[in-house]
Amino acid sequence: MSQKNFSRKNSLLKEIDFYLVTDSRLSKKGTLSDVKEAVESGCKIVQYREKDKSTKVMIEEASEIKKICSGKAIFLVNDRIDIALAVDADGVHIGQDDMPLETARRLLGEDKIIGLSVHDREEAILAEKAGADYVGLGPIFDTATKKDAGEGIGLLKLREVKAAIRIPVVAIGGINRGNCESVVQNGADSLVAISAVVCSDDVKKETEYFIDTIRRIKRQISDNL
Amino acid sequence: MSQKNFSRKNSLLKEIDFYLVTDSRLSKKGTLSDVKEAVESGCKIVQYREKDKSTKVMIEEASEIKKICSGKAIFLVNDRIDIALAVDADGVHIGQDDMPLETARRLLGEDKIIGLSVHDREEAILAEKAGADYVGLGPIFDTATKKDAGEGIGLLKLREVKAAIRIPVVAIGGINRGNCESVVQNGADSLVAISAVVCSDDVKKETEYFIDTIRRIKRQISDNL
Numbered sequence A, B: 001m002s003q004k005n006f007s008r009k010n011s012l013l014k015e016i017d018f019y020l021v022t023d024s025r026l027s028k029k030g031t032l033s034d035v036k037e038a039v040e041s042g043c044k045i046v047q048y049r050e051k052d053k054s055t056k057v058m059i060e061e062a063s064e065i066k067k068i069c070s071g072k073a074i075f076l077v078n079d080r081i082d083i084a085l086a087v088d089a090d091g092v093h094i095g096q097d098d099m100p101l102e103t104a105r106r107l108l109g110e111d112k113i114i115g116l117s118v119h120d121r122e123e124a125i126l127a128e129k130a131g132a133d134y135v136g137l138g139p140i141f142d143t144a145t146k147k148d149a150g151e152g153i154g155l156l157k158l159r160e161v162k163a164a165i166r167i168p169v170v171a172i173g174g175i176n177r178g179n180c181e182s183v184v185q186n187g188a189d190s191l192v193a194i195s196a197v198v199c200s201d202d203v204k205k206e207t208e209y210f211i212d213t214i215r216r217i218k219r220q221i222s223d224n225l
């Protein structure tokens, strides 16, 4: 990887606060509308997560999302390296049941962003060592959205993970207006709140709320340092 | 593409007769066992088709299948270009709802085999023009295996397709011991008979039956020319 692109990838990731993950099953207005509204509200990272559609439709949607994000937000594809390659996304987000990180890195190259889902400190340390550009840590709280996700790990574990690695920590799982401040106070660099946003009647307003809150807490933290 | 690899790809495809498509839902003994038995019986092309498993498990299975096929059979992956790239398969088989052929070709390169599912003469001609290495034509007969596949197109349409293109025609859909001779007599270069093989108690015996029958009919045809 060129030093230039390494820097670019990392400075882009330093800028993220609210992190949008699409969910066509939960969405009120549809994935493309959700992405458009979130990016218009200043969301700087979008992950296209789709499990039920054909590869053809996923490539069409990913291609539209790429246009919406272009120059404004990082655009990642969940799991499907083929979709990411087909539309030349900025990278992928993979889980522990997806392609191994080493294989994904080989196919995507050093300049693409790869985020990895982790559930504890050990997995987070391994992810950083293996070359992940950020980790998605969760579920922080119990969640109804992803029933197979297990019980929430809590804010203490979030602090532990944040203390153990240098790459950004994106918190996910059961996060809403009520608890998002505590998530940032306990070390999250960014957070996902799927149902709070895509189930809302006003994706723009919700996205703005989360962005404002995350930035406010981050300012408080840096003022206290 | 090098002329050498073009020749290699095409001479490999000229050798195929019975074509195995895996189906973990229908299989009696499991996909890896089916592939092993079919390849031991002389099957020269295997397509790994899996819709329900995680990417991680698919890569693990595809990696095992690649080993079994190595030096003996062409190994293709259905739909998932990411899985094919991860294990360096010989190519992919894509349907009309999968990645566009042009995109798949760009990601895989000229040396990989790309087969495309088609349903009529027009789609077959377009597939050949777009650079498909073979077409999968079907459903030839009505089929219970793939309920969304529609009604069988019949043997006359198979003849029409065979007359219209130069790349190999692989017949699929409702093919069994009873009708497989007619399929080859009407122009199929190769054929798939999923349930006839993977639902059987003896995958080896069934594969041998189809290979023997296809070769016998092909010899009869070339003797009559």
Ligand code: NI
Pocket: A001, A002, A003, A005, A006, A110, A111
């Ligand atoms: Ni570079």
